Amino acid sequence: MTSVPTAALRRVLTYLRILEDLEAQERELGEPGSVSSSELAQRAGVTPFQVRKDLAYFGRFGKRGMGYSVPLLRRELQHALGLQRSSNVVIVGMGRLGQAIANYPGLGEEPFQCVGLFDVDPALLGREVRGLTIQPIGALPEFVARQARAASRVDLGILTVPAEQAQEAAELLVRSGVRGILNFTPVVIQLQGLLGDSGEAEEGPGVVVENVDFLAGMKRLAFYLLSPPPEGADLEGKK
Amino acid sequence: MTSVPTAALRRVLTYLRILEDLEAQERELGEPGSVSSSELAQRAGVTPFQVRKDLAYFGRFGKRGMGYSVPLLRRELQHALGLQRSSNVVIVGMGRLGQAIANYPGLGEEPFQCVGLFDVDPALLGREVRGLTIQPIGALPEFVARQARAASRVDLGILTVPAEQAQEAAELLVRSGVRGILNFTPVVIQLQGLLGDSGEAEEGPGVVVENVDFLAGMKRLAFYLLSPPPEGADLEGKK
DNA sequence: TAGTGTGAAATTTTTCACAGCA
């Protein structure tokens, strides 16, 4: 076991999502509440083997012959994934996409807390979105430092600036002390120079970048229209 | 060679994006214009081996000793990926996210053309976004049929409805004749029952689903904060 | 007895070395 494969992590997040649904349903019906790997697999669109193997990366949760207790597995996975406590998030780039994300239900909820909004555009500064005032991007380092002193570390940054500003804004996030970046731009963020590291996933001083490129998703669809996919790939999504 | 690995496809889209940048730069400077696999690799954050192997899935584009001609490789890749002609797209779900996407530059541009907007919310119907009127979701099948008669097939659907409506809306898209769905909801779309198929990537009658779940991306980041990633994974991003 | 946990096989993907062409 090297470490958790990326694809496995993706799938486990899907299982978690399904478990949350299941738990909500059960709560309404007051049922016992357990799932088998087969049921999870069916709902997630993968094989039962895969479900069991994926879960095994994180621990041993089932009762042989019985399946998994829904609330227990949900809680255990949440914990194993570091989602039991909320991460603080800032958004850099408050154009239409940034605003849509700031308003997304789920960025106010459980595992994430949006604490700051930033942009360069003077027209946007001072505007309020979801109770937060958009600040000039130059104020980011100090903002993060201040949060840290208040024992409320800014963990993650969402990058929704135009492509031309992506690299610079990402560097600012990293220099400010943010540890993970959700990159909505199609730009490959180069951080290895910043404090010595390499690869794409981890860069800078342990800074991680995840890319969310919806146009790329569209292009993959266009390609699959031409030549159908390998079947059952966890495209993402998945991948 | 089975078929193009999902991960390779993702990376090639990155190369394509880099080539477009390079070409734009060259056009300004009037330079010759060629790249080596090493330069592409450096910019994409992968190894030169990987670049060459990935490109080999799609053809043979380089000149030994010289590297790749930027405009040629760009054009060839575009063609190989089915991006030389535009795909027609509809958006189902015109809340904040749907609106942000409808307005995204790049959905009006080159390889995609947004042709229809749909929602259930009466408050949104009739509203204009980017020159298109939001229509009731019930009008979708007829709309797609009409487009087909006008030799302007609707190829792709973007799903930006609330989670509870995702499955139903996806089925409507498929029944209407759309061949690919970009699913922004965290729901696993189940289409194998619809016309007989299985797996997650391809479902229904050759219908492909790509998931874009940004909250899942955030959760992966949260996990990587706990335990650093396998190094150099093409998170997205990748699969 | 039903269904998990897991070692081992099969498969896929990545890495690499190097032959071969401009």
Next chain:
DNA sequence: TGCTGTGAAAAATTTCACACTA
């Protein structure tokens, strides 16, 4: 001489069979 294209080795991931236990 420099850099591509690719077969073969290495690594990673998925599939599977089955021992085991609630």
